[in-house]
Amino acid sequence: MLARVEGEGALELSIKDGKIEKLHLRIFEPPRLFEKLLEGRPYTDVIDIVARICGICPVAYQMSAAHAIDSIFGVNVNPWVRTMRRLMYCGEWIESHALHIHLLAAPDYFGFENVVAMAKQYPDEVRRGLLLQSLGNRLLRLLGGRSVHPVGVCVGGFYSAPSVDAVKTLLKEFKQALPMAEQLVRWTAAFNLPDDQQLFTSVALCHPHEYPMNEGRIVSSSGLDIAINEYQNYFTETHVPHSTALYSHFNGQPYLVGPLARLNLNLGKLPSGVRQLITESGIAFPSNNMFHSVIARAVEIYYAFVESIRIMEQYTLPAASCMDFSPKAGVGYGCTEAPRGILWHRYELDEKGDVVKATIIPPTSQNQARIEQDLQTSLMSFGLDHGDDELRLRCETVIRNYDPCISCATHFLKLRVDRS
Amino acid sequence: MYFVCNTFPETQSRPVVKPVAIIGIGSPYGADQTGWRAVEFLKQDHALQILSDNQIKFMNCDRPGLTLLDYVADSDCAILIDAIEGGDRGNVIRVEKNQLLHDSVGFSTHTLGVVEALTLGTQLNVLPQTIELIGIEVGDTSSDYLPEAGTFIQLKHVIYNLIQSYFTSR
Numbered sequence: 067m068l069a070r071v072e073g074e075g076a077l078e079l080s081i082k083d084g085k086i087e088k089l090h091l092r093i094f095e096p097p098r099l100f101e102k103l104l105e106g107r108p109y110t111d112v113i114d115i116v117a118r119i120c121g122i123c124p125v126a127y128q129m130s131a132a133h134a135i136d137s138i139f140g141v142n143v144n145p146w147v148r149t150m151r152r153l154m155y156c157g158e159w160i161e162s163h164a165l166h167i168h169l170l171a172a173p174d175y176f177g178f179e180n181v182v183a184m185a186k187q188y189p190d191e192v193r194r195g196l197l198l199q200s201l202g203n204r205l206l207r208l209l210g211g212r213s214v215h216p217v218g219v220c221v222g223g224f225y226s227a228p229s230v231d232a233v234k235t236l237l238k239e240f241k242q243a244l245p246m247a248e249q250l251v252r253w254t255a256a257f258n259l260p261d262d263q264q265l266f267t268s269v270a271l272c273h274p275h276e277y278p279m280n281e282g283r284i285v286s287s288s289g290l291d292i293a294i295n296e297y298q299n300y301f302t303e304t305h306v307p308h309s310t311a312l313y314s315h316f317n318g319q320p321y322l323v324g325p326l327a328r329l330n331l332n333l334g335k336l337p338s339g340v341r342q343l344i345t346e347s348g349i350a351f352p353s354n355n356m357f358h359s360v361i362a363r364a365v366e367i368y369y370a371f372v373e374s375i376r377i378m379e380q381y382t383l384p385a386a387s388c389m390d391f392s393p394k395a396g397v398g399y400g401c402t403e404a405p406r407g408i409l410w411h412r413y414e415l416d417e418k419g420d421v422v423k424a425t426i427i428p429p430t431s432q433n434q435a436r437i438e439q440d441l442q443t444s445l446m447s448f449g450l451d452h453g454d455d456e457l458r459l460r461c462e463t464v465i466r467n468y469d470p471c472i473s474c475a476t477h478f479l480k481l482r483v484d485r486s
Numbered sequence: 487m488y489f490v491c492n493t494f495p496e497t498q499s500r501p502v503v504k505p506v507a508i509i510g511i512g513s514p515y516g517a518d519q520t521g522w523r524a525v526e527f528l529k530q531d532h533a534l535q536i537l538s539d540n541q542i543k544f545m546n547c548d549r550p551g552l553t554l555l556d557y558v559a560d561s562d563c564a565i566l567i568d569a570i571e572g573g574d575r576g577n578v579i580r581v582e583k584n585q586l587l588h589d590s591v592g593f594s595t596h597t598l599g600v601v602e603a604l605t606l607g608t609q610l611n612v613l614p615q616t617i618e619l620i621g622i623e624v625g626d627t628s629s630d631y632l633p634e635a636g637t638f639i640q641l642k643h644v645i646y647n648l649i650q651s652y653f654t655s656r
Contacts, residue, residue, distance in 0.1 A: 165552075185609040193610055200556050213553065 077441070077461050078308070080484040081450050088484075089445075091438050091465070093309040101424045109135050109221060109393060109419035116411075116426065117215045122165070125158040125206065126404030127426075128219045129280055130411040134400030135221045138415050139391040146384035147223040148280075150209055153377045154219070155279040155402070156370035157205025160198060161213065162405035163325070163363040166469045167254065168195025171360050174463045175257045191253065194246050198367060201243055204236055205374060223388035230383060237378040240371060247368040248343060254364040255347035259357040264443050266354070266436060267316060268327035271403050277335040277369060278328065280402050285331055286316065287352070294401035297410050303427065313435045314427065320435035323407025324468065325362035326353065340369050356440055359467050363405075393419030404429050406469050430470045437468055506537075506649055507561040507614075510546040511554075511568040511600060517624035517631045520569035522546045524622065527638040528645060542649075554603040555612055563616040563652045565645060568600060573623030576637040578644055581619040583608075616655075618648050 080088040100119055104112060116131045117124035129151060136143065143151075168191065169181045178184040185192040203213035208228045210216020218224050269290070271282035285291050292300060303312040315321070330352035333341065344351060349361050393415070400411040407429030414423040444464045445457070452460070510525030512518045528534055529544050545557055558564040570579070583604070600619070607613040620641065624631050 169552075182605055182609050185606060189610050192606070193612070196552060196555060196610070196612075199552065203553060203556070214548065 075465075077458075077465075079445075079457070079461075084450060086442055086445060086450070089438060089442055090308040091434065091441070093311040093434070101426055104421045104424040107421050109415060109421070112413070112421060112424075113219055113221065114215075114217060117219075119426070119428070121214050122162050123158055123404045123406065123409075124215050125154055125210070125219070126402055126409045127411075128216070129155060129402045130400035130404075130409045130426075131413070132219060132221055132400065133280065133402065134398040134411045134413045135415070135419075136391075136398070137400070138396040138398035138413065139221065139394055139419075141222045141389050141391045143223060143389055144384065144386070146227075146382075147387070147389065149377055150224060150227075150387075151219075151280050153374060154206065154209045154216075156374040156377075157202045157209070159202070159279075159366050159370045159405050160374075161200075161202030161206065162469075163367045164195050164198035164202060166405075167250070167360060167363055167367075168192055168199075170466055170469070172257075174459075174466060175259065175360075194250065197243060198246060198250070201236075201239060202370075204239070208232060208236055220388055222391050223386070225388065227384050227387040230381065233378050233381045237375065237381075240375050240378065244371050244375065247364075247371040251343055251347055251361070251364045251368050254361045255349050257360065259355070259360070260444075261355060262357060262444055262447055263354045264356055264440065266356070266439070267319065267321040268330045268352075269316060269321045269323050269408065269432075270328040270331045271401065271408060272331060273335065275335075277332050277373075278403050282401075284401065284408065286321065287327075287330060288317075290316070294410065295399040297399070297401065297427075298412075301427075301432075303431070309434065311431045311434050312427075314432040315435060320439045321432070322356075322436050323429045323432050324359065325366050325405070325407075326356065326359040327407060328403060329362040329365060336365075336369055337372060340365065340372060343368060356444075356464075356467060359469075363469075393417070406430055407432060430468075433468050433470060437465055437470070440464055440468075504560060504562045505541055505543045506652060507558055507564040508542065508544050508645065509554075509557055509564060509566050510544075511550065511566055512546070513548050517569055517627050517629055520622050520624055520633055521567045523632060524567045524638055524641055528642060531642055533646065549599070550603070551599070552603050552606065554600060555607050558607075558614050558617065559612065561614045562656075563649075564614045564618070565648055566600065566617070566619045567641070568619065568621055569624045569627060570621035571623075571627045572625065575623060575625045575631060576633050577623040578637060578640045579621045579623065580644065581621050583617060583619070616652055620644060 076092045078088065078090040078092055079086065100116065104115060107115070112131050112135065113128045116127040119127050173180055173184045176184055176188065181192060206213040206216050209224060210218040218226065268287040270285065271278035272285040273282035283291055284294055284297060290300065301314055301316050303314050306313050333351050344365060347361070349358060395415055395417040397412065397414045401408055409429055410427040412425040413421060416422055441461060441464055444460065448460050508525060508528060510521035512521040525544050525546050534542060547554070547557060550557060604613065604617070622633055622637060622641065
């Protein structure tokens with residue numbers, strides 16, 4: 067079952083003789099059972115239902131599902147559909163990353179309790195975050211009709227194509243905001259981030275010609291290179307007693323998905339202008355400092371702006387916004403790069419196109435084991451002799467750095483320290 | 487008819503630069519639909535229909551979070567209508583802004599609501615000059631209660647007064 071993790075979590079920490087005896091990130095959000103809910107439903111329902119799994123990254127769920135069902139029906143989308151799917155994904159990265167950087171992560175690095183407190187001293191930066199997020203949402207509305215749980219995506223493409231005028235209007239605003247996105251990279255690179263080098267395995271999609279969003283093979287920093295339909299041969303999900311979220315492992319070990327993993331594995335796929343900006347920022351990628359995730363998010367916002375502008379400049383109305391197809395039975399896979407990392411779907415459909423079985427593995431559950439591993443290392447490096455409040459803040463900062471859905475409650479963490 | 491045509495005489499003599507935004511906040515479920523239903527009722531009102539698109543715009547939004555700041559961005563006057571948990575069902579109340587705003591909100595992207603959005607909007611000075619929140623008390627929000635016509639008629643007069651005050655003050 068798919069166990070979602072948005073909502074409240076808690077950290078249970080036992081320290082004995084100056085060592086961590088137990089560290090459990092407890093997720094007690096009840097399972098939402100979307101996979102079971104999909105069984106028996108027609109393929110036409112799938113994309114709108116899975117969008118409801120997350121209010122921040124619904125497009126990722128829609129795209130993974132659309133690609134999986136396309137593959138079952140043998141749909142080969144035209145270049146217009148492929149490009150618009152990429153454009154829509156850019157919108158989601160922009161809105162999700164902008165929200166996380168400015169509203170959730172930045173207060174940690176500037177020493178504020180929340181974004182309201184930070185806005186008193188840094189109003190321009192917070193305004194920039196809201197503007198960037200708003201532009202990402204505008205892109206989602208352009209193709210999806212609305213920004214939360216969009217309704218424009220269907221199997222084989224989109225229900226309709228936006229007008230040339232609507233695209234031109236948005237293009238103008240994106241060009242105006244591009245310097246802000248560039249400024250954001252420099253801003254995050256100047257954060258006083260902890261220097262916390264760790265060993266971890268990065269996992270992401272990799273496409274031969276472009277920075278990955280909708281397509282590619284699954285690769286890792288340890289040399290894995292597989293087709294998406296081989297995922298379950300290498301990655302396992304298990305239950306743990308203290309969490310309703312499933313824990314994922316690769317070769318029995320935790321691994322990282324998300325912006326830092328993507329950037330570490332796909333640096334060469336970025337346009338030269340984006341790579342130049344990274345060089346000028348003074349941060350070297352690939353990076354083993356998990357706190358560089360916030361910079362990776364900023365880089366991806368800038369890239370998504372560059373890519374959106376490129377696509378919108380070439381926009382024309384299509385002959386058809388959706389491919390013709392006939393439902394058929396089969397098994398299909400979809401794996402796309404959600405803002406938080408790879409989102410893997412598998413569907414088995416019958417001859418009418420009704421769902422027989424669905425499997426959805428979201429990035430947050432893939433990162434759960436890695437978060438616990440990071441906390442172990444980070445806390446030892448930070449020092450366990452700090453007070454409970456300081457430990458809690460450091461733990462929160464480490465966890466929020468992954469942008470898991472549970473980080474949505476900014477001060478969610480209830481820390482219970484047993485110092486026996 | 488005279489009343490209908492002259493409910494907002496101030497609009498005839500002064501050009502409106504930005505429209506008044508009337509925004510229903512809620513969701514498609516149970517008593518939380520109240521804000522949306524209220525806006526649908528107001529849209530049918532002749533006196534409000536006489537105001538042009540440049541003078542008034544109606545919107546419904548589903549738990550908008552910070553997107554609320556986008557919805558109000560193009561207006562100098564925004565009137566938000568939302569269901570309020572508890573109280574006497576059908577009671578229409580005008581909520582003062584300072585009753586809502588506080589600094590200690592725990593920001594959460596999934597639970598980020600009207601209060602948090604207005605708090606941040608105030609801090610960033612991006613809210614319209616006039617912003618009004620009209621609450622309709624619905625008791626238990628998990629119920630299927632929806633206000634009766636009398637509540638919406640009462641609401642309509644509150645809205646009339648707010649719009650007249652706004653146009654007069656400009």
